[in-house]
Amino acid sequence: MTSKKIGKNELEHKTDDRGSIVDHVEVVCEAILGNGTITIGRLSELAKGDIISLDRTPADPVDIRLNGKTIARGEIVTVDDRFAVRLTEIGSEDPTV
C-alpha cells in the first residue's frame, strides 16, 4: 500500500467525482495525544512547570478526532519538521462513529 499525505499542503486529494455533495467541504480534525481529568480548582492553579498525567503511554496511538469523535488512530511521525500522524486504525470502537 502506498501512503498518501493529507492535510495542509496535501500532495493528493482522494475524492473522486462520485463523492457526495459534501465531499468538498473542509473540516478540521484534531490529533489528540492524550486525555486526563482535573478539577477546576487545580486547573485554575496550574503554573509553569506543573505536570499533568495523561492516559497514554508513549507507545499508544494518538486519536484523530472530528467534532470530538475519534475517526482514526495512528502513530506520530515528523515530516519536514512538522508533526504528522501515520494512520494505523480507521474507525473507532465508539459505535456512534
Added chain:
Amino acid sequence: MTAQVATWLPSDCLASDAAMKPFARLIDGWAENWFASDRWEVVGTWGPAVGHPAASWPSLRASPYGFAIHADRDAVLSLALDALGSASQPSYTEADLRVLRPLSSRILDDLAARLSDLPGTPNGAGTSEAAPFMLGIGTQQRTWLALACSKAWLAAFVRSELPQLHTCVPLDPIALACADKQVEISAMLGRASIRVGDIRHLEVGDVIMLDRSGDEPLPLSVAGRETTLHGLLAEVGGRVMFEVATPQ
C-alpha cells in the same frame, strides 16, 4: 524598596546548595577573569563571623547592600602577583608596590561589583547592619579573602536560589463553587484541515500532516475547547505527561 531583614535563618541553610552555589559560580567567574590557575574557590561553607580566622582582617570593600570583603593586606598583594603569574614574595620594593597595588585594587573592585550584581541582592539593606556570616575564598592551601554578609543579604540569596512559589489568584465565588468539579482535558498534537471526501477514503498507512512543528509547545484543551495553556510532553514512569510551559 527596603529589604526585609531576616531575624532568623535555619543553621543548616548556611551549608546548603542554595547558600553556596551562587558564590561558587561567582568565584569561578571572577578567578577565570584574573588568574591563570583554576585553584581559586570558596573555602568551606558560610559560618559565624565570630571566631572566623578572617574576622580580624580589615574590611577592604564594604557595600551598602550588606556585604564586605575582608583580606589580609599582604594577601591582597599576592592576588596581584598570582594574576601576573608570579609566586608570592616575602618583601616588596616601592616599584613592586606601584604595580601591585592598583592591580590588587582592580581585582577587589571586580569581586565587589560581581557580588553587587548577584541576582537577589537586597537593594537598600542597611550598611549599619551587622554582618554575622563569613565565607572564605582562596585555595586549598590558604584562605586569602573572606566575604562577610548580613542576614538580610544571605537570606535574599537563599530565597533567590529556591524555587519560586506560585501565588494563586483567589477564585471568585462561582469558580470556588465549581472547584471540585472534574473536567476532561486533552493535549492536542495539532490540527489538519481535510475534505470530507478524503476522510471517507482514509486508509491505514495514510499520513495526515498537522499544523504544528516538532518544537512548538502543545495547547491544552479543556472540555473540548483549546485554552491559552501550552506545554511540553514528558515521560514519567512510562506515562505521557503534560508539563505546563506557559502560565495562565
